[in-house]
Amino acid sequence: MINKLINRIENLGAPIVVGLDPMLGYIPECVKAKAFAEKGETLEGAAEAIWQFNKAIVDATHDLIPAVKPQIAMYEQFGIEGLKVFKQTVEYCKEKGLIVIGDVKRGDIGSTSEAYAVGHLGKVTVGQNSFYGFDEDFVTVNPYLGSDGIDPFIKVCKEENKGLFILVKTSNKSSGEFQDQLVNGRPLYELVGEKVASWGESHMGDAYSYVGAVVGATYPEMGKILRKIMPKTYILVPGYGAQGGKAADLAPYFNKDGLGAIINSSRGIIAAYKQPGYEKYGEEAYADASRQAVIDMITDIKSAI
Secondary structure, eight states: HHHHHHHHHHHHOOOOOEEOOOOOGGGOHHHHHHHHHHOSSSSSHHHHHHHHHHHHHHHTTTTTTTTEEEBBBHHHHHHHHHHHHHHHHEEEEHHHEEEEEEEEEOOOOOHHHHHHHHHTEEEEEETTEEEESSSOOOEOOOOOOOOHHHHHHHHHHHHHHHHEEEEEEOOGGHHHHHTTTTTTEEHHHHHHHHHHHHTTTSSSSSSSSEEEEOOOTTHHHHHHEEEHHHOOEEEEEOBBTSSBBGGOOGGSSSOOOOOOEEEEEEEHHHHHGSSSTTTGGGTHHHHHHHHHHHHHHHHHHHHOO
16 A cells, blocks of 8 residues: 555655545535535534535545545544544545545554554454455554554554554644653654664565654654654654644655655645635635645645655
8 A cells, every 4th residue: 555655646746645634613604504404503414514525625636636634533523423424535535546544543452453453444354244444544553552552553454455654753732741752862752763664664565664654744853863763664744734834844754766755734725715825715615725725735845845
């Protein structure tokens, strides 16, 4: 799957992933009104609004981008109805040829991680039959329970030819409370990066590992160090745009081959119609605004790397 992701990035010239994080506040009133008229101001109505919103954005952008990254919490908040839409979104994106990175940030003791891995990447056995659960292509994973929380994911990835992005240095402001703490004179995130590189050696694609890393765009100097520590690791970079990361900060995340990183933008794309410069599209043309925001992001990143 990492080879497929890289091929799509190269063919499209777009090292970006669109985060499908559909808060109700991002959804235009016209979309919500139609959904609520059909299913009421209920969890079902909210889920319908999310689905129609997602579908329109995917329809408008799928030919420009290699991948999407739905954040499962934005769906879980609506309970079972939200999870149904998460699954529906994953399936629809795959129909459109997109690679799906499930932003689920799972990680637990061995048996629990095995269940998470099976549910999101693999097949669950029911009697004589096997079924895919959510069936993403990659998922994000929290490594802080150690190898016994990661090994089950790697096992399922090998079986299914899928991949991971493991949290190393996250983009949020308080990440340093733990991730920057020194262990034997070195910041913890560097030690995690070394471990990710080691895990990745067991599951390699042609040039890069199926075991990737998450490193925020808001810390480019740390990204430069981690790029050297993890030369064969693909880096998923959140924090561009709304969180303050700039295109000029992104160059250290890429290797000399121009590959090695994929940059995420969520609300900057899906809620572009609310952003300065795109208000002219208005609510009803929100998907067109998202398409233009993708084009502008690709241009911005190309100019920086």
